[in-house]
Amino acid sequence: MKNFFKIAKNLFILVLVLSLTGCEDNDNNNFPIIEAGFTHTINQDTGTVTFINISTQATNYIWDFGDETNSTLINPVKTYPNGTYTVVLKASNVAGASDTFEDIITISIPEIATLPISFDGQNTSYDAVTFGGTSFGIVANPDPSGTNTLASNVGEITNIGVPFEGFYFDLGEDINLTTEKSISINFWSNTPVSVLVKLEEGTAAATEASASHGGTGWETLVFNFSASASYSRLTIFVDGPGTTAGTFYIDDIIQIETPALPCEAETSESYSAADLNMTFLTDPSADFISDGAGFSWVNNPDFENDVNKSCKVAQVVKSGQFPWDNNQYDLDGKLDFNANTGLKIKVWSGRANTEVRLKLEEIGNPANNVEKF
Numbered sequence: 001m002k003n004f005f006k007i008a009k010n011l012f013i014l015v016l017v018l019s020l021t022g023c024e025d026n027d028n029n030n031f032p033i034i035e036a037g038f039t040h041t042i043n044q045d046t047g048t049v050t051f052i053n054i055s056t057q058a059t060n061y062i063w064d065f066g067d068e069t070n071s072t073l074i075n076p077v078k079t080y081p082n083g084t085y086t087v088v089l090k091a092s093n094v095a096g097a098s099d100t101f102e103d104i105i106t107i108s109i110p111e112i113a114t115l116p117i118s119f120d121g122q123n124t125s126y127d128a129v130t131f132g133g134t135s136f137g138i139v140a141n142p143d144p145s146g147t148n149t150l151a152s153n154v155g156e157i158t159n160i161g162v163p164f165e166g167f168y169f170d171l172g173e174d175i176n177l178t179t180e181k182s183i184s185i186n187f188w189s190n191t192p193v194s195v196l197v198k199l200e201e202g203t204a205a206a207t208e209a210s211a212s213h214g215g216t217g218w219e220t221l222v223f224n225f226s227a228s229a230s231y232s233r234l235t236i237f238v239d240g241p242g243t244t245a246g247t248f249y250i251d252d253i254i255q256i257e258t259p260a261l262p263c264e265a266e267t268s269e270s271y272s273a274a275d276l277n278m279t280f281l282t283d284p285s286a287d288f289i290s291d292g293a294g295f296s297w298v299n300n301p302d303f304e305n306d307v308n309k310s311c312k313v314a315q316v317v318k319s320g321q322f323p324w325d326n327n328q329y330d331l332d333g334k335l336d337f338n339a340n341t342g343l344k345i346k347v348w349s350g351r352a353n354t355e356v357r358l359k360l361e362e363i364g365n366p367a368n369n370v371e372k373f
Contacts, residue, residue, distance in 0.1 A: 032057035036091035036101035047107045048079045051087075055101070058091035066105075080107040082123075112172030115183075115234075117253040119153040126155070132165030134158065134238075142249065146218030148186045154251040159238050161245030168200070168235035175199060175255060176230045177207075182258040183223045188249035189238075191215045196240035197223045204229035210240065218249075224258050263303040263311035273333035276343075280312045284329075292325030293318045301348075308346045330363060 037054045053061060053074050063071040065078050066085030084106045092098035110125040119126055119138055128136040135158045144151050159165055175183075177199075187195060192215040198208040209223035238248050266279040271287070278284070283297040294317035303309045318325045335343075347356050361369030 032093065032095070032097065034058050034091055034093060034097045034099045036089050036099040038087075038089050038101060038103070040087075040103070040105065042105065042107065044108060045110065046079065047081060047109045048077065049105060049107075050077050051075055051089075053089070053091075055089070055091040055099075057097075058093055058099075060092045060094075062090045062092075064088040064090075080105075082107050082109055113169050114172040115175060115253060115255045117169070119155055119251060126169075128155070128167040128169055130165075130167040133160035133162050134165040134167050136167045139249075141251070143188060143217055146188075146216065147220045148188070148218040148251055152251070154186075154188075154249045157236075157238055157248045157250060159245050159248070161243045163241045163243060164237055166196075166235060166237035168233050170201070171232050171234060174202070174230040174232050175234065177225055177227050178230075180255050180257050181225050181228075182256050183209075183225075183234075184252070184254050184256050185221050185223070185250060186218055186252040187213055187221050188218045188251075189213045189215055189246075190217065191244065191246065193239050193244050193248070194242065195221055195223075196237040198235040198237070199225065199227070199231035199233065200235055201233040202227075202229045202231035207231075218251075222256075222259060260304055261309075263300055264309040265311045271329070271331070273331040273335050276331070276335065278314075279310065280314050284314075287329060288314075289328040289330070291328060292322045293327050295327045308348070313348075326359075334362070335360065 034057045035055065036058065037056075039052045039054060041050045041052070042048075051063070055061065061072060061074060063073070063076055064087065065071070065080075066087050067080065067083075069078075071078070084104060086102055086104050088100060088102040090098060090100045108123055110123055111121065113121075113124055113126050117126070126138055130136050137156045138153050139156045141148060141150065141152055141154045148154070157167070183197060185195070185197070193213050194210055195213060196208060196210045198206060200206045204227055207225050207227040207229070209225050211221035211223055213219055213221060234253070236250070238244065266281040268277065269279040269281040270277040271284065280297060285295060285297050288295045294315075296315045296317075298313060298315045300308065300310050300313045303311065316327060343358065345356070345358070347354075355373055357371060357373035359369060359371045
C-alpha cells in the first residue's frame with residue numbers, strides 16, 4: 001500500500017511537471033489582432049473633414065485631431081481653420097489590445113476677396129458675380145505700363161455693350177467709410193470711358209461714385225464717397241448707362257483717404273474800373289499801396305471749401321500798431337454804381353467777427369468818399 005501511494009505520488013508529480021512544461025505560451029493568441037487606420041475627405045471650401053474609420057478588430061477609438069481636441073466617435077466630422085494637422089487614431093478592444101495610426105492633413109480654405117484686392121493671392125477666391133452680359137476672369141497683365149508696370153495678375157472685364165452691365169464682389173470684410181471715404185482702382189482701357197462704382201449691402205442706403213478714364217492704358221481712378229456707412233458688396237459698371245463694348249482690365253482696388261481736391265486756377269481778371277474783377281490770376285503787388293498793412297500775392301492756404309477754391313489770393317497782414325492800417329489800389333476810372341450796385345469780396349480770417357471796411361474815394365478829391373463794412 002505504501003508502494004502504491006509512493007508510485008501515485010511520483011506519477012502526480014510527473015503529470016504536474018508535464019502540465020507545466022509540455023506546452024508553449026499562447027497568451028498572444030488569446031487577443032484578436034487589431035489594426036488601426038482611417039481615410040478622410042476634405043471640403044476645401046469649408047475646412048470640414050469627414051474621417052472614415054477602417055480599423056479592424058477594435059471596439060474603442062480615441063481621436064487626437066492635432067489641435068488639442070479629440071473624439072471617441074467611430075467616424076467623426078471635424079471643421080478646421082487653415083493649417084496643417086497631424087491626426088492620430090488609437091484603436092483598442094475589451095481584451096486590452098490596441099494599435100495607433102496617424103496621418104497629416106492640410107486645410108487651405110480659399111479666402112474671400114477683401115480690400116485691398118490685387119488678384120495675386122495664392123489662396124484667395126476672386127469669383128465675381130456678373131450680370132447684364134459682362135464676363136470676368138483673372139489673367140496676366142497684358143500691358144505692364146502706365147500706372148501698372150508689374151507683370152502680375154489682373155481682372156479682365158469684357159462688356160457686350162448694353163447699359164448697366166457689370167459685376168460685383170461680396171467681400172470677406174466690409175468697406176467702412178467712416179474715415180477713409182475713397183477707393184482707388186488701377187484701370188486699363190484703350191478708349192475714353194466712365195467707370196461707376198456702387199457700394200451695396202450696407203448699414204445704410206447704397207452709395208455710388210464715378211470717375212472718367214482717358215483711354216491711355218493703365219490709369220489710376222479715384223472714387224470719392226460721401227457716406228459714412230459700411231458695405232459688403234462692391235459693384236463695378238464700365239460705362240454705367242452707356243453701351244461701350246470691349247475688353248478692359250482692373251487691378252489694385254484699394255480703400256484710401258479722400259485725396260485733397262486741387263485748387264482751381266483763375267482764367268480771367270481785370271483791374272479796370274469798367275469791369276473790375278480782381279481774381280489775383282497774376283501778381284498785382286507792385287500796384288498796391290501799403291499804408292501800414294502788408295500785402296503779398298500767395299498760394300491759397302485754404303481752398304478745400306465751397307467759398308473760394310482759387311489757387312492764388314492776396315494776403316493782407318495788419319500789424320496792429322495803428323487803427324487804420326490799410327492797402328490801397330488806384331483804379332483807372334470811376335466805378336459806375338448805376339450799372340452795378342455793389343462790390344463783393346471773399347475774405348478769410350482765423351478770427352471770428354473780423355471787421356472788413358471798404359472805402360471808396362475820388363483821387364484828388366478825398367472829400368468825395370463812401371465807406372462800408
